[in-house]
Amino acid sequence: MTKRVFFALALMLIASSVLCAQTTSGGGASSDSRWALYIGSGFAMAIASGLCGLAQGKAVAACAEAMARNPGAGERIQNALILGLVLIESMALYTLAIVFLKVK
Amino acid sequence: MEKEIWITRIFNDYLSGPGNALLGLVGMHGQARPWANYITMELLVAAIIVVLFAVLRSRLSVEAPGKLQHCCELVYGFVRTTAGDQIGHDGPKHVAFCGTLFVFILFMNLIGTIPCFESPTMTASVPAGCAVATFLYYNLVGVLALGPLKYAAHFAGPMWWLAPLMIPIEIVSHLARLLSLTIRLWANMFAGEKVTSVFMSLVSLVVPVAFMGLHLFVSLLQAYVFMILTMVYVGGAVAHEH
Numbered sequence: 001m002t003k004r005v006f007f008a009l010a011l012m013l014i015a016s017s018v019l020c021a022q023t024t025s026g027g028g029a030s031s032d033s034r035w036a037l038y039i040g041s042g043f044a045m046a047i048a049s050g051l052c053g054l055a056q057g058k059a060v061a062a063c064a065e066a067m068a069r070n071p072g073a074g075e076r077i078q079n080a081l082i083l084g085l086v087l088i089e090s091m092a093l094y095t096l097a098i099v100f101l102k103v104k
Numbered sequence: 105m106e107k108e109i110w111i112t113r114i115f116n117d118y119l120s121g122p123g124n125a126l127l128g129l130v131g132m133h134g135q136a137r138p139w140a141n142y143i144t145m146e147l148l149v150a151a152i153i154v155v156l157f158a159v160l161r162s163r164l165s166v167e168a169p170g171k172l173q174h175c176c177e178l179v180y181g182f183v184r185t186t187a188g189d190q191i192g193h194d195g196p197k198h199v200a201f202c203g204t205l206f207v208f209i210l211f212m213n214l215i216g217t218i219p220c221f222e223s224p225t226m227t228a229s230v231p232a233g234c235a236v237a238t239f240l241y242y243n244l245v246g247v248l249a250l251g252p253l254k255y256a257a258h259f260a261g262p263m264w265w266l267a268p269l270m271i272p273i274e275i276v277s278h279l280a281r282l283l284s285l286t287i288r289l290w291a292n293m294f295a296g297e298k299v300t301s302v303f304m305s306l307v308s309l310v311v312p313v314a315f316m317g318l319h320l321f322v323s324l325l326q327a328y329v330f331m332i333l334t335m336v337y338v339g340g341a342v343a344h345e346h
Contacts, residue, residue: 001197001248002197002200004248005241005244005245005248008244009237009240009241009244012240012244013236013237013240082325082328083329083332086288086325086326086329087329089292090284090287090288090291090292093287093288093291093292093295094284094287094291096291096295097287097290097291100291100294
């Protein structure tokens with residue numbers, strides 16, 4: 001089954017490379033008319049980071065309490081913690097991605 | 105931002121003909137300097153991995169394993185255990201794809217910390233490519249394991265009368281997986297590099313080291329998370345109805 005999977009995958013990847021040959025372009029403006037964009041992106045990033053910090057704090061608190069209650073399950077709880085922290089972190093990073101895409 | 109690093113300069117100076125031929129294969133126009141930083145770095149990372157595994161292969165031994173074999177056995181055991189935890193009984197079948205993804209993304213992330221190299225994952229196309237590969241893989245695995253009709257029935261949710269609500273939601277969430285895999289990896293690598301360079305321009309001496317260390321840790325973590333999310337999606341795709 002693995003060989004069929006890889007063969008089909010390779011076919012699809014080759015087909016998609018032919019279909020997806022595109023280019024993108026962007027434009028800019030003088031800094032005066034885009035002041036709202038800069039201020040807005042600053043606020044957006046601040047709010048995203050703040051809420052991300054709160055959520056990660058909750059996750060770490062729950063993990064620490066669970067590990068204190070059940071030291072034997074420490075490894076599994078730590079794995080869940082790492083996965084959870086990374087997913088929460090990525091929420092703040094989406095905001096950063098939009099900021100980088102839209103600002104200059 | 106598009107400054108060429110030395111590898112790309114070598115490629116562009118001597119191999120621009122083959123580069124334009126490759127571009128022509130996918131229907132794009134030839135350019136003066138066709139090789140981009142991320143393409144050459146990806147090729148370099150792939151070459152490094154192939155050489156590493158070739159060296160490992162020649163030194164495999166059951167009685168007296170060397171250091172390289174021990175390290176690679178650790179990594180393999182780790183990937184296999186995680187696959188067993190996430191995907192269940194069929195886990196080891198998917199170690200090939202998920203392990204390759206893990207090693208490739210890990211090396212791509214880490215090579216950026218060496219001074220004259222650039223992480224290919226800093227360019228959005230590269231994480232997008234990995235995410236598209238993952239998307240195609242887990243859908244293909246689901247269709248091959250369950251059959252196309254039963255796999256499509258997955259999207260309808262637990263009860264048939266919820267289907268008109270569930271199917272658009274499921275389709276959007278599956279497309280969002282593509283987007284989130286891409287952006288998570290790309291934004292982490294890009295932000296790590298940007299933060300390090302910003303602090304290097306502010307305080308050149310000791311402070312950027314902390315951010316480089318953070319970037320190393322995040323590189324490892326992001327490769328691990330990409331792999332584990334792939335396994336979670338594959339596990340969700342092959343899950344049998346109970």
